[in-house]
Amino acid sequence: MRAKNLVLSVLAVSVLGLPPVVMADDKRPLRCSNKTLKGTYQLSVSGWVATGADTFSPEAYAGFISYDGLGNIVLKKTYLHEGAWDTSISTGFYSIGSDCVGVATYPGAGQFSYFVAPDGESASVVKISNYAGGEFVPSPDQVGATVHRISKKIIAQPPG
Helix, strand or coil, X not given: CHHHHHHHHHHHHHHHXXXXXXXXXXXXXXXXXXXXXXXXXXXXXXXEEECCCCCEEEEEEEEEEEEECCCEEEEEEEEEECCEEXXXXXXXXXXXXCCCEEEEEECCCEEEEEEECCCCCEEEEEEEEEEEXXXXXXXXXXXXXXXXXXXXXXXXXXXX
16 A cells, blocks of 8 residues: 555656655654654764855864654754854744744854754754845855754753
8 A cells, every 4th residue: 555655656756746745654644833843852963164155165063953742942062163162052943834844043153954853753954044144144164964852851950
């Protein structure tokens, strides 16, 4: 049955130009929300950050990111900053739609597009905007990440 549904979906896309209906378990359509991301996830980020018109610098960091299921994020990361390793904690907010696609915003820093697994165990993330001149602008950065849940508890705590 699963193979038949896959074949029909591929035919619908290729012949009719229709998008397939994404199913969480081949029985029901996806239904995600902010509650889908809840707990603490291991984070691994890598990519390239624009340092000029046509120049990029490598970027990589790792850490923990906690989602409270209500739309709030706490990120604790270790990264290379001006030649020395540093650890920081930042906060932000997120919104996940019923189609399991969403956005996370770190005020004063940037925005990331999220593609969340229906069971909430993982997500793929890509940077979409930077904060510049008091507003979010499209990002020339080429930065992506994968997050994997390691606990249903909130481990990373806000500073202070």
